[in-house]
Amino acid sequence: MNWNDLIWGAVGFLLTVMIFSYLIGDNLFFRLASSVFIGLTAGYLSVLIIREILIPYLWEPLAFGLWSERLWTLVPLALITLLILSQFPKFSKLGSLPLAFLAGLAAAITVGGAVFGTLIPQTRAVIEAFDPQTWQSGDGKTWMKITDATIMLIGTVATLAYFHFGRKKSQEEKADANQRPVVFEIMSKFGQVFIGLTLGAIFAGIFSTALFALVDRLWFLGEFVIRWTGGN
Amino acid sequence: MESLICPNCGAENEPTAKRCKECNALLVGLHKENKPSTDDLKGKDINFLANNDQDLPGLLHALKQDGDITTDGGGVAGEGEGYASREDEAFGDRDLSMDEEGIPEWLQRIRKRAKKETDAAGEITQKLSVTQENLAEDKLETHDRSFASWIESLRGEGSENEQELETTSEKTHGDDAETAQKDPGWLSKIRKVKGISPGEYRKGSYQKTGDSLLQWLVALEEGREPIQPIPGENAGESVETESDEKVVTDTDSPEGVDLTQKITMDGKSTRADLTPQLDVSREEQAHADLFSSTVLDEKSSRAPQQIKTKSTNWVIRLMTSFLFLTVLSLTLFTGWFPELETGNLQPPGWFALIDSIENFPEDGELLLIADYQAGFAEEIELVALPILSEAIRPGMALSVVSSKPAGFILIRQLLTAVPNSENLIINDLGYVPSPGFAAYDIVNIKQVGPGVSNLINSTLPVSDMDLDGAFILTDSYEGGRLWIEQLSARLPQVPLYLLVTAQVSPMLLPYQESGQVVGVAAGIADSLVMDSLGNELEMPRLWRAYQAGILMLIAAILVGAIFSLNSFRVKKMDGADELE
Numbered sequence: 001m002n003w004n005d006l007i008w009g010a011v012g013f014l015l016t017v018m019i020f021s022y023l024i025g026d027n028l029f030f031r032l033a034s035s036v037f038i039g040l041t042a043g044y045l046s047v048l049i050i051r052e053i054l055i056p057y058l059w060e061p062l063a064f065g066l067w068s069e070r071l072w073t074l075v076p077l078a079l080i081t082l083l084i085l086s087q088f089p090k091f092s093k094l095g096s097l098p099l100a101f102l103a104g105l106a107a108a109i110t111v112g113g114a115v116f117g118t119l120i121p122q123t124r125a126v127i128e129a130f131d132p133q134t135w136q137s138g139d140g141k142t143w144m145k146i147t148d149a150t151i152m153l154i155g156t157v158a159t160l161a162y163f164h165f166g167r168k169k170s171q172e173e174k175a176d177a178n179q180r181p182v183v184f185e186i187m188s189k190f191g192q193v194f195i196g197l198t199l200g201a202i203f204a205g206i207f208s209t210a211l212f213a214l215v216d217r218l219w220f221l222g223e224f225v226i227r228w229t230g231g232n
Numbered sequence: 233m234e235s236l237i238c239p240n241c242g243a244e245n246e247p248t249a250k251r252c253k254e255c256n257a258l259l260v261g262l263h264k265e266n267k268p269s270t271d272d273l274k275g276k277d278i279n280f281l282a283n284n285d286q287d288l289p290g291l292l293h294a295l296k297q298d299g300d301i302t303t304d305g306g307g308v309a310g311e312g313e314g315y316a317s318r319e320d321e322a323f324g325d326r327d328l329s330m331d332e333e334g335i336p337e338w339l340q341r342i343r344k345r346a347k348k349e350t351d352a353a354g355e356i357t358q359k360l361s362v363t364q365e366n367l368a369e370d371k372l373e374t375h376d377r378s379f380a381s382w383i384e385s386l387r388g389e390g391s392e393n394e395q396e397l398e399t400t401s402e403k404t405h406g407d408d409a410e411t412a413q414k415d416p417g418w419l420s421k422i423r424k425v426k427g428i429s430p431g432e433y434r435k436g437s438y439q440k441t442g443d444s445l446l447q448w449l450v451a452l453e454e455g456r457e458p459i460q461p462i463p464g465e466n467a468g469e470s471v472e473t474e475s476d477e478k479v480v481t482d483t484d485s486p487e488g489v490d491l492t493q494k495i496t497m498d499g500k501s502t503r504a505d506l507t508p509q510l511d512v513s514r515e516e517q518a519h520a521d522l523f524s525s526t527v528l529d530e531k532s533s534r535a536p537q538q539i540k541t542k543s544t545n546w547v548i549r550l551m552t553s554f555l556f557l558t559v560l561s562l563t564l565f566t567g568w569f570p571e572l573e574t575g576n577l578q579p580p581g582w583f584a585l586i587d588s589i590e591n592f593p594e595d596g597e598l599l600l601i602a603d604y605q606a607g608f609a610e611e612i613e614l615v616a617l618p619i620l621s622e623a624i625r626p627g628m629a630l631s632v633v634s635s636k637p638a639g640f641i642l643i644r645q646l647l648t649a650v651p652n653s654e655n656l657i658i659n660d661l662g663y664v665p666s667p668g669f670a671a672y673d674i675v676n677i678k679q680v681g682p683g684v685s686n687l688i689n690s691t692l693p694v695s696d697m698d699l700d701g702a703f704i705l706t707d708s709y710e711g712g713r714l715w716i717e718q719l720s721a722r723l724p725q726v727p728l729y730l731l732v733t734a735q736v737s738p739m740l741l742p743y744q745e746s747g748q749v750v751g752v753a754a755g756i757a758d759s760l761v762m763d764s765l766g767n768e769l770e771m772p773r774l775w776r777a778y779q780a781g782i783l784m785l786i787a788a789i790l791v792g793a794i795f796s797l798n799s800f801r802v803k804k805m806d807g808a809d810e811l812e
Contacts (some may be wrong), residue, residue, distance in 0.1 A: 012537060023548070023549065023550060023553040023554075024550055025546060026513075027573065041637075044637060044638070045637050048637050048663060049665075052662060053663070053665075054664045065803070098576070105669075106666070106668065106669075109668045109669065109672050109718075110668055110714070112721075113671075113717035113718050113721060114717060116717070116721040117716060117720050117721040118713070118717055119750075120734065120747055121720065121743075121746045121747075122742060122746055123372075124746070125742075125745060125746035125747065151376070160674060179793055191807060198738065201738040202735070202738050204738075204740065205733075205735040205738050205754075206734075206735040207735045207785060208734035208755055208756070208757075209608065209611060209707075209733045209734045209755065210735075210736040210737065211778060211781040211782070211785070212611050212614075212734070212755070212756050212774075212778060213607065213608070213610070213611070215560060215564065215774060215777045215778060215781065216610045216611075216774075216779070218557065218560055218561055218564055218777075219556025219773075219774070219777075221563050222561065222564060
């Protein structure tokens with residue numbers, strides 16, 4: 001083990017133990033390690049953005065680019081300036097323009113992707129699950145495929161029914177005016193079951209990832225101690 | 233004109249009204265009040281108090297509260313008429329007899345009360361002001377005329393009352409100094425303005441002119457009483473009081489109209505005297521009473537609650553954590569925990585994934601998307617290394633784009649562990665903060681206008697590249713979803729492969745079911761399957777420790793569920809604290 005590995009290994013060992021100290025409660029060592037992590041992340045992110053984005057896409061076109069490039073670069077430069085000025089209370093309203101631009105751009109990209117990348121393909125998949133040609137092709141028994149398709153359809157409809165919040169508009173005041181239609185009430189009960197199963201699966205996945213991270217950190221600590229003490 | 237007088241607040245209401253418009257009191261059973269016209273009032277000395285006592289409902293209510301009206305015939309109605317008011321209901325049928333002088337009995341009680349109290353007129357003034365406000369709402373002129381005649385009648389009676397007060401006050405009060413000390417400061421000032429000494433007031437020396445305190449207040453309000461300066465001060469100048477408060481009189485007011493009254497503030501006046509009076513309507517008072525009745529009393533008894541001490545939680549947490557870490561460490565370094573049989577753990581679409589990557593050409597081109605953070609690098613590496621080792625051939629071209637800050641560094645660290653990676657051509661497409669922007673940009677480089685530089689460091693758009701596959705390495709659902717949406721919509725011919733952490737796989741599996749993604753490999757369970765391909769990893773120890781951790785989690789959930797069923801319950805004060 002060379003000195004470089006020893007030093008950085010020791011730093012990693014120390015920070016890991018400091019994070020583990022949270023088991024006994026919030027303490028100075030945990031807060032110190034958290035602060036180091038946050039500061040390191042912020043610093044690295046800042047350097048990365050400056051080096052990978054601001055310099056090659058803002059500074060270099062303005063300084064060394066063609067006139068056309070410079071003109072185009074003035075647009076993001078103006079938006080950046082407005083965004084920086086918006087941090088001052090006197091010019092707080094100036095930040096609305098660049099933020100609106102960003103929000104509109106993100107919405108356009110996200111909505112397009114959601115419609116063509118998720119909504120339509122997923123709907124098509126549910127429909128194709130009831131295609132008889134799909135039942136006969138591939139591995140597995142036909143009745144199992146039909147059952148899978150039926151459960152998937154019921155789960156999809158029931159989950160959507162759970163999130164139905166519309167109410168029937170009626171001129172007469174009825175006692176059950178605020179109640180959902182009976183069909184939606186029944187379907188929402190099934191939807192709760194599917195939502196619960198989904199959340200349970202997500203929780204299992206999260207715990208699995210967290211457990212593996214813990215096992216990996218324990219392995220790192222043990223391995224460092226063994227190597228530092230000269231063991232195998 | 234007929235109208236209904238509210239017995240609660242004295243407001244006039246429509247004859248057909250069922251509830252008072254001011255205080256919402258019930259008006260059922262009241263008899264309609266005939267308001268006399270102006271002509272009828274001319275030249276007549278109408279004794280309103282004698283004939284119609286509905287003008288002073290508040291006064292009667294006050295008398296009732298004082299208990300002056302007894303059950304032996306105390307009536308509140310006018311002569312000759314049945315009075316089905318609330319007072320009637322309270323007192324029952326009353327004998328509405330009149331004395332020989334024609335003065336109603338209730339008026340006699342008022343005078344008796346005036347004998348006992350020194351400021352009886354003050355209360356009448358209050359009631360008068362309430363009635364005056366109600367009457368001033370419509371037909372002001374008519375009301376003024378009728379009110380003026382009424383005031384005249386009051387003056388006549390007030391002079392009589394003050395004569396009686398004079399006889400009693402001479403017995404009860406001492407000299408002028410004592411009286412002045414007992415009177416409030418504002419009253420003494422008013423008398424001083426009028427030039428009336430307390431003794432003269434008691435003696436009634438000014439009563440010959442019919443000028444009493446009550447009448448003076450009424451005249452002042454009507455504007456008939458001129459504003460007189462305070463003796464010893466110049467009129468029309470600002471008065472600087474002892475408390476440094478200036479009271480500016482209006483010297484430019486129209487003739488005959490005195491708008492302000494100069495009142496000197498002496499040092500005796502306190503801030504309490506200057507505090508503004510809060511005008512609370514009856515509705516507001518009712519709401520306040522309702523609110524206060526719903527608020528729990530602070531001193532009321534409450535059910536005791538079991539309070540868990542902090543030290544107990546701290547000890548349990550520490551012991552549980554110590555046990556958990558000890559089991560994992562022993563499993564990792566000693567291997568004492570037996571490896572459990574897991575059966576066939578093939579991930580969904582695993583066969584399709586393996587078949588697809590095995591058919592990559594030797595000189596193919598792959599796209600690696602790094603969308604994970606350093607904290608999950610170990611798990612991603614555990615999942616991705618076997619697959620990339622199988623997919624990457626020597627001489628292949630790799631294009632790497634990262635949507636997380638440390639993405640490119642982690643990919644390079646990952647690729648160093650891949651066999652035959654020395655001869656790889658790696659094209660760094662750069663870092664883009666947002667997966668959505670990166671995905672959109674990576675496909676549309678060519679469509680951007682001249683002179684505009686893209687975030688992607690590539691002169692050739694990905695759409696023009698002959699990609700054999702795209703691997704998305706992500707630890708977040710949002711990032712993975714954005715990449716899949718953009719690439720599957722814009723590059724449908726490029727097969728997508730997901731190499732993700734276990735926490736993401738449940739949310740991204742639908743994309744594998746719909747055919748947008750060829751295969752998904754997630755977490756240590758899927759990497760165990762890949763380990764069967766012959767890659768040397770620390771899988772056995774890691775897998776055993778992972779299994780031990782899962783078992784301990786299941787045990788903790790079961791124990792917690794058992795304890796929650798036998799949880800502590802809080803009982804009310806009328807029962808004993810019981811632990812069940």
